[in-house]
Amino acid sequence: MNVQFRERAETASSTEARAQVKTAIADCDIHPARATATELHPFLASRWHKHLETYGKHPYQGMMEGPPYPKAQPNASRRDAYPPEGGPQGSSLSFMQKQHLDPNNVVLGVLNPLATGQGIRNHDLAAAICSAINDWQIDKWTSKDSRLKGSIVVANEDGPTAAAEIRKRAGDKNFVQVLLLSRTVEPLGQRRYWPIYEAAEEAGLPVGVHAFGFGGNPITASGWPSFYIEEMVGHSQCQQAVLSSLVLEGVFERYSRLKMIMIEAGFGWAPSLAWRLDKNWKRLRSEVPHVTRLPSETIREHIWWTTQPMEDPERRDHLFDVIDWVGWDKLLFATDYPHWDFDEPSRVLPPGVGDANREAFYLGNAKTLYGLA
Amino acid sequence: MTAPVAGGVDCDLHPAVPHLTSLLPYLDDYWRDQVTTRGMTDLVSQSYPPNSPISARPDWRPARGKPGSRLEDMQAQALDAFGVRFGICNPLFGVQMVFSEDMAVAFTCALNDWLVKEWLDKDDRLRGSIVIPIQSVEKSVAEIERCARDKRFVQVLMLVMGDLPLGKRTYWPIYAAAERLGLPIGIHAGSSYHNPPTSVGWGSYHIEDYVAQAQAFQTQLTSLIVEGVFARHPKLTMVMLESGFTWLPPYLWRLHKFWRGIRMETPWVDRAPLEIVRSNIRFSLQPIDAPPEPEVLNRLFDHMQSDELLLFSTDYPHWQFDRDAALPEGISSDLVKKIMIDNPLATYGRLKEAAIKETMS
Numbered sequence: 001m002n003v004q005f006r007e008r009a010e011t012a013s014s015t016e017a018r019a020q021v022k023t024a025i026a027d028c029d030i031h032p033a034r035a036t037a038t039e040l041h042p043f044l045a046s047r048w049h050k051h052l053e054t055y056g057k058h059p060y061q062g063m064m065e066g067p068p069y070p071k072a073q074p075n076a077s078r079r080d081a082y083p084p085e086g087g088p089q090g091s092s093l094s095f096m097q098k099q100h101l102d103p104n105n106v107v108l109g110v111l112n113p114l115a116t117g118q119g120i121r122n123h124d125l126a127a128a129i130c131s132a133i134n135d136w137q138i139d140k141w142t143s144k145d146s147r148l149k150g151s152i153v154v155a156n157e158d159g160p161t162a163a164a165e166i167r168k169r170a171g172d173k174n175f176v177q178v179l180l181l182s183r184t185v186e187p188l189g190q191r192r193y194w195p196i197y198e199a200a201e202e203a204g205l206p207v208g209v210h211a212f213g214f215g216g217n218p219i220t221a222s223g224w225p226s227f228y229i230e231e232m233v234g235h236s237q238c239q240q241a242v243l244s245s246l247v248l249e250g251v252f253e254r255y256s257r258l259k260m261i262m263i264e265a266g267f268g269w270a271p272s273l274a275w276r277l278d279k280n281w282k283r284l285r286s287e288v289p290h291v292t293r294l295p296s297e298t299i300r301e302h303i304w305w306t307t308q309p310m311e312d313p314e315r316r317d318h319l320f321d322v323i324d325w326v327g328w329d330k331l332l333f334a335t336d337y338p339h340w341d342f343d344e345p346s347r348v349l350p351p352g353v354g355d356a357n358r359e360a361f362y363l364g365n366a367k368t369l370y371g372l373a
Numbered sequence: 374m375t376a377p378v379a380g381g382v383d384c385d386l387h388p389a390v391p392h393l394t395s396l397l398p399y400l401d402d403y404w405r406d407q408v409t410t411r412g413m414t415d416l417v418s419q420s421y422p423p424n425s426p427i428s429a430r431p432d433w434r435p436a437r438g439k440p441g442s443r444l445e446d447m448q449a450q451a452l453d454a455f456g457v458r459f460g461i462c463n464p465l466f467g468v469q470m471v472f473s474e475d476m477a478v479a480f481t482c483a484l485n486d487w488l489v490k491e492w493l494d495k496d497d498r499l500r501g502s503i504v505i506p507i508q509s510v511e512k513s514v515a516e517i518e519r520c521a522r523d524k525r526f527v528q529v530l531m532l533v534m535g536d537l538p539l540g541k542r543t544y545w546p547i548y549a550a551a552e553r554l555g556l557p558i559g560i561h562a563g564s565s566y567h568n569p570p571t572s573v574g575w576g577s578y579h580i581e582d583y584v585a586q587a588q589a590f591q592t593q594l595t596s597l598i599v600e601g602v603f604a605r606h607p608k609l610t611m612v613m614l615e616s617g618f619t620w621l622p623p624y625l626w627r628l629h630k631f632w633r634g635i636r637m638e639t640p641w642v643d644r645a646p647l648e649i650v651r652s653n654i655r656f657s658l659q660p661i662d663a664p665p666e667p668e669v670l671n672r673l674f675d676h677m678q679s680d681e682l683l684l685f686s687t688d689y690p691h692w693q694f695d696r697d698a699a700l701p702e703g704i705s706s707d708l709v710k711k712i713m714i715d716n717p718l719a720t721y722g723r724l725k726e727a728a729i730k731e732t733m734s
Contacts, residue, residue, distance in 0.1 A: 072635045072638070182573070184573050184574070185574060186574045187574060187575075187576050190577065215573055217569055217574045219572040220568075220593070220596070221534040221568055221569065221570050221585065221588070222533075222534050222535045222536065222537055222538050222568055222589070222592070223537045223567075223568050224538075225540075225595070225596050226538070226540075226541065226596075226599075227638055228635065228638055229595070229638055229639065230538070230595050230596060232635070233591075233595050233628050234592050236591075236624075237592050238571075238573060240585075240587075240588045241572055241573050241576070241581075241585055241588055242573060244571075244576070244584050245571075245573070245576055245581060248576070248577075248578055248581050249577060266627050268624075269620055269623050269624065269627075271619075272617070272620040272623065272663075273584075273587070275619065275662045275664055276619075276620075277584055278664075280583055280584055283692060284425070284427065284583075286426075288580060309627070311627070313623075314678075318622065318676050322623065340634070341631075341634060
């Protein structure tokens with residue numbers, strides 16, 4: 001994690017690091033930003049320009065501006081990632097290319113816009129912003145750099161409208177996945193969200209669930225915590241609840257070709273959660289007869305995981321144990337550029353990983369999952 | 374099967390209040406009248422529906438009444454069966470769900486008095502946890518002080534899901550009282566249901582609520598650590614009861630990483646989260662959320678990097694294991710002794726005192 005940018009002395013290890021990053025990589029979590037507040041206007045009906053100016057986004061949280069917990073850095077982003085031409089971090093394609101895509105040899109970059117229409121209480125506004133963001137991804141990013149691929153963002157609390165947006169974009173090669181945020185009004189396995197899964201499965205697109213968002217529920221089962229770190233760590237507990245819901249509602253029994261990606265919430269917790277689900281499913285399956293398989297098998301088959309923030313135990317054999325349990329074929333490398341907790345490609349995997357696993361981790365798994373192999 | 378050693382401590386037993394009306398003898402006239410006049414229903418929490426499979430092992434389920442409601446059953450099925458020297462009673466009666474502070478105080482005091490009379494007085498192996506009326510911090514402290522005069526109360530009991538994150542400063546007088554009296558704080562699975570059980574609202578199923586307990590323990594541990602509870606109260610021990618523990622290593626990797634990144638937000642956290650857990654936090658053994666293969670579990674123990682964290686528990690009468698397999702397969706006899714005797718005695722000061730007294734007499 002980079003808290004502050006600092007010049008590194010030229011050492012043997014940094015030379016080695018640069019040599020290593022020549023390996024082509026996929027970055028499955030890049031956050032593009034808008035340079036100005038009005039950048040979305042060309043893609044948004046004029047009715048909404050005035051509406052946003054008058055009422056704001058009206059999300060499932062209290063702040064008119066900014067997140068409930070102040071971030072660790074402005075825009076939660078690296079201080080060295082401000083584009084020279086101005087605007088927030090992640091808002092300039094040319095600077096993203098120069099700072100990240102080119103030097104890190106990113107051959108596939110998946111865009112995950114976070115400030116969209118998700119988590120907005122007015123569902124018409126949510127749908128309009130999401131559709132505009134999808135047009136904007138093509139216009140500003142994917143049509144200008146073929147390494148970049150977009151995510152179809154949808155009005156996540158309004159299943160049928162979300163499904164219509166997915167169907168509208170189905171077959172458009174600018175997009176490689178549907179993107180949801182983890183913090184929702186109800187757990188993502190519930191039926192109100194099923195039209196999203198139905199449309200995604202039909203379009204042959206995986207559904208990514210990125211940590212964060214607004215759903216009106218406190219991030220702990222005991223109300224709102226005090227600190228940003230509690231929210232950041234808590235995203236992994238939230239994602240555990242999301243995955244439990246998806247499995248226990250029988251989403252994967254119903255949509256048997258659906259693939260989902262847990263983005264930026266860690267993967268180290270997955271084995272323990274799967275074992276807990278298995279154990280309790282054996283005891284309580286009479287309550288959930290629609291769940292017909294062992295939860296751990298469902299998770300192993302249907303779920304992929306992005307790596308950042310990479311699990312970072314003191315001992316690397318502990319990391320390798322966990323990856324063996326999760327599956328080397330299920331991890332998708334991600335940096336989270338330009339956010340402050342960026343994982344530097346050359347430093348993420350400790351030594352001792354074979355070539356095939358290393359290639360799968362950095363690139364192969366992503367190309368296969370996204371149908372770009 | 375891994376055999377238990379004699380003289381151990383079972384840190385998580387659940388004696389059940391047969392019905393709210395069982396507490397009538399322990400209530401004053403006003404509350405006795407309230408219970409009867411208003412026709413109050415029993416305080417059974419959704420966390421453990423009495424007929425749910427996890428609420429009682431099939432062979433531990435009594436012919437009539439709630440599982441865990443008969444002393445003779447607990448003696449035969451848990452205390453005698455595992456040959457323990459001490460068993461800690463953690464009553465899970467739904468007093469935390471009550472919204473009125475006054476009602477909560479009345480029922481909680483009655484519950485603690487009931488535990489003494491109906492259980493602790495009848496078997497000298499039994500010890501109690503002080504249930505507190507968490508609806509009022511002031512009254513909770515008073516209840517801790519009242520009950521602690523009886524040395525058979527060995528810890529304070531809270532639920533993992535409540536009104537506020539447990540690290541919040543509001544609760545610190547409770548921790549100060551516990552530290553002063555040498556009582557660990559036990560945090561048990563369960564909810565007041567004053568907040569939804571997950572960060573995405575209410576799940577559809579009982580199984581979701583139960584699985585979610587483990588996530589609640591994780592967020593509470595974060596809260597307790599980053600609010601600085603253990604910087605302020607370094608001698609305070611907290612015991613996570615029925616929490617599961619296989620989630621701990623990856624949870625700590627993540628917490629440690631973010632603590633390194635943003636420790637400027639909570640500068641009073643002056644030790645790494647991993648060190649705080651090693652010195653101040655303990656976990657009951659059951660449930661063990663792991664596959665049955667001993668080699669995987671032994672890797673998980675290795676990930677924990679300490680053999681001092683686990684305390685033996687059967688979670689009686691909840692269904693966590695079958696037959697007498699309370700201890701996992703393939704663990705060393707040294708570890709069994711640590712889990713069953715050394716770690717509990719190091720955690721519960723009042724048990725250690727009692728053990729020394731017994732040995733001397």
